[in-house]
Amino acid sequence: MTSAGPLLPAVDRAAFAVAFAARLRERGVAVGLTATQDFVRALVAVPPLSRTALYWAARVTLVRRQPDLPRFDEVFDAVFGEALLSVDPHARRGGDRPAPHGGDARTQAPVDPYDVSDATGDRRGLPWVTLPPVVAQRDHRDDVALSVPDRLPSDLAGALDTPFEQLGAMEAQLLGRWLERALREWPTRRSRRYAVRPGGPRVAIRETAARARRTGWDPVHLVRTGPVARPRRVVVLCDVSRSMQAQAMAYLHLMRALALTTHAEVFAFATSLTRLTTALAHRSAQEALDEATERVADRFGGTRIAHCLSTLLGSHHGGTVRGAVVLIGSDGWDGDPPERLAVAMARLRRRAHTVIWLNPRAGVPGFVPRTTTMAAALPYVDLLLPADSFGALLRVPGEVARHARRS
Structure with a gap:
């Protein structure tokens, strides 16, 4: 996910750009945060396939003054000593420089990019493998641990459309944080x-x-x-049964994001209904998810959608549904009879402003809701949206807003 192309395999672009900019600042080249961000965006837009392309991408984005060009060439030559493009200005106009030892540059064996030393023989390492500076100074005592700043992946855009079952725990947690920051806009009502x-x-x-x-x-x-x-009130009901095991953690991130940004009421259901609003409103995301997991005692079991909807509508929390946007996240597999689900959905539709069904199976091309449960619920659903990735979850507010404008 963090590869910048064949030239830089498995490289974190942000770490590479920051380390290279720090090396330039050591030699007196004025490189700001905007220039570093431009360099990262250039690596994302056009991944360098050669050292020549990498040289010009770095030079165009990082160098803003003519006097800094010689120092930039020195740093680039120190890092990429065997680059095909020489740092000699005349060589840049004339083409590639001759290969070392009089050989042909096109017939030379590829050079290991991690085996680089400067002119004095000091092995400094490339920027993306250079260790970050240690925050705490090492003491002579053995019980003092070093504190090294964490470097998180810089490219999460590629994982937005990755199915939930193919995401790791770390990627799901990072995308959950992104989801909390992205869900800032929601349909409003006139007060x-x-x-x-x-x-x-x-x-x-x-x-x-x-x-x-x-x-x-x-x-x-x-x-x-x-x-x-x-902001219109939001009520979220997410299925955490066995058939939704791969999507359960991602839906918990969605419920936490809505609980923090829109003051939503969130519930998890399998064979019974569990309110998670107070648990997911915790400041720490990990503690919130752990507490929510402990509260749901029937997770990864059977499913009784009709029973859980009737429980919500008959409880003292049923008033929160009135005039609200109701999100139901489930694949539609239900152990209750379809007739009972149709009755519960009809009651829910009369109270709610909009009923949206998030189905992880709906993202498959040619999806048709053939189960009796979905056939019984669809007449009372305003929108049936796919919810098989974090990118699909990010598109939910926009779809709800467009539906509100149409109606």
């Missing part, structure tokens, strides 16, 4: 409160009179107000 807003339908008498004091009590400027938009 009864009014606030000052240009072009509003009402005239604010008090604010208009206060402004008229400056113009001899003549209301030259009318202050208008409009209704305040409030």
Whole structure:
């Protein structure tokens, strides 16, 4: 996932760019954070297939002043001593430099990029394998541990559309954090409160009179107000049965993201219903997921969707569904009769504003809901969306907003 191309196999682009920029700063080249970010984006947009391409990508993005070119060439030549493109300005105009020892550059054996030494013979290592600076100074005592800063993967965009069952625990945790930051926009509703807003339908008498004091009590400027938009309440019900074992942890990340950003009510269900709103609202993501996992005692078992929906609607939490956007994350396998699920979905549809069914199987090309459970629930569902990857979960708010505008 972090490979930058055949030239830099299995290389973290961010770590490589930061280390190379630090090497340039040591030689007096002014490299800022924006230039480093541009270098990373250049490596992502056009992965370098040769050292010549890497040289020009680094030079165009990292060097901003003409006097810094000689020092940049020195650093690049020290790191890539056997680069096909010489650091001699005349060689850059004339082509590739001759191969060492009088041989042909095109017939030379490939050089190991990790075996580089400078002119003095000091083996310094390439930037992507150079160890980060140690934060804590080492003491002579044996019980003092070194603290080394963590370096996380820089490219998570490629894992957005990866199915949940193919993601590791670390990737799922990082994408869960990304999901918490990305789900900031959600459909809103018109509240009864009014606030000052240009072009509003009402005239604010008090604010208009206060402004008229400056113009001899003549209301030259009318202050208008409009209704305040409030985020619509969200209720999430996620299936954690055995058939949803691969998607259960990702759906817990979705419930935590919605609980933190939209003040949603979240529930997990298998054979019974479990409220997880307070557990997933914990500041620590790992502790929140651990506590939620402990609370769900019937996970990875059977499924009773109709029974769990009836339990929610009959409890004191059933009022939270009124006027809310209800997300049901399940593959549709249910142990209850389809007639009972149809009755529960009809009750839910009368209370909720929008009912959305997130099905991980819906992302498969040619998907058709053939199970009796999904056939009984679909007449009461506004949107059936695929939810087999984190990228699909990120597209849910946009689909809900477009549906709200259409209706």
